[in-house]
Amino acid sequence: MISIIIPVYNEEEVLPALYERLTRVMKGTGEEYELVFVDDGSTDRTYQILKNLHEKDPRCKVIHFSRNFGHQIAITAGMDYARGDAVIIIDADLQDPPELIPQMLEKWRAGTQIVHARRVKRKGEGLFKRATAALFYRILKALTDVEIPVDVGDFRLMDRKVVDSLKGMRERNRFVRGLVSWTGFRQDEVTYVRDPRYAGTTKYPLGKMIRFALNGITSFSDKPLKVASLLGSLLSLAGFLYLLYVLYLRLFTDQVVQGWASIVVLILVFNGFTLLSLGILGEYVGRIYDEVKQRPLYIVEETLGVEQKEIRHG
Numbered sequence: 001m002i003s004i005i006i007p008v009y010n011e012e013e014v015l016p017a018l019y020e021r022l023t024r025v026m027k028g029t030g031e032e033y034e035l036v037f038v039d040d041g042s043t044d045r046t047y048q049i050l051k052n053l054h055e056k057d058p059r060c061k062v063i064h065f066s067r068n069f070g071h072q073i074a075i076t077a078g079m080d081y082a083r084g085d086a087v088i089i090i091d092a093d094l095q096d097p098p099e100l101i102p103q104m105l106e107k108w109r110a111g112t113q114i115v116h117a118r119r120v121k122r123k124g125e126g127l128f129k130r131a132t133a134a135l136f137y138r139i140l141k142a143l144t145d146v147e148i149p150v151d152v153g154d155f156r157l158m159d160r161k162v163v164d165s166l167k168g169m170r171e172r173n174r175f176v177r178g179l180v181s182w183t184g185f186r187q188d189e190v191t192y193v194r195d196p197r198y199a200g201t202t203k204y205p206l207g208k209m210i211r212f213a214l215n216g217i218t219s220f221s222d223k224p225l226k227v228a229s230l231l232g233s234l235l236s237l238a239g240f241l242y243l244l245y246v247l248y249l250r251l252f253t254d255q256v257v258q259g260w261a262s263i264v265v266l267i268l269v270f271n272g273f274t275l276l277s278l279g280i281l282g283e284y285v286g287r288i289y290d291e292v293k294q295r296p297l298y299i300v301e302e303t304l305g306v307e308q309k310e311i312r313h314g
């Protein structure tokens, strides 16, 4: 059986079209399948529509969160509940074409355990989004040793083995695509052109995007923490050389170094740098704090078509 996981947050406009297209593609594959919708605390008619879909077609399963927990957590819940031998994650807004699924299944049958879908082109997304996304993937690649493929989102197929190992990773500030690669199973990719959103607006405003990027970097690299010690030593070396120069002028010449401007500049630069390092430290400490609290990743209010599981800790 194949499980399709679809995180949905206020997607009432796209659900009917999504259901149509997914059903057409999945029927075409001849496989048995289930559609696991994770309703991430939607406030519009999303849950009502999902209920109707479930009543019409029992292959539609629904997990309804008590509030918005975020995209990455929704995907995680989907994996906790999915029962397929292969699991496919797909966005609800039809930016990831369901028609790519047969190709992914083919690679999976040939023995690949993780099939990523890499976007060679993104349509209908602003320059800002495209540029920041491209930059983010490259920074992440430079900072981490885990082989996280570039320009790959969460649209992917995973074998049951991969999903089972992911289920053991309960970290709170999750960056799922990194965790997937971290497992080290055989990866391959298919490529596609990313369509514009079918309807509605993005559910990833700038704030969520920044948080997401920081989660990716902090979960898979500790290099930012070392920036402070590196720059610190460079700056103190520069300071020491400058001190020698000032002493030399004072002792062996009759020149005096002019003070005010240089002091102000130094204070600003050094304090800025100190605060920045503290901020970086704060990002990591905050995440440690989140982990230590050991709260569950999400709270399920209701499920349709699957039995609700007990809340899992840690």
Ligand code: UDP
Binding pocket: 006, 007, 008, 009, 010, 011, 040, 068, 069, 070, 071, 074, 090, 091, 092, 093, 095, 201, 202, 203, 204
């Ligand atoms: N999503 C979610 N919870 C959130 C934000 C988004 O489940 O808090 C879902 C959303 O419904 C969609 C997917 O995650 O299915 C990707 O979101 P979106 O298309 O808005 O992101 P973008 O493509 O603009 O980056």
Ligand code: MG
Binding pocket: 091, 093, 095, 197, 202
């Ligand atoms: Mg989208």
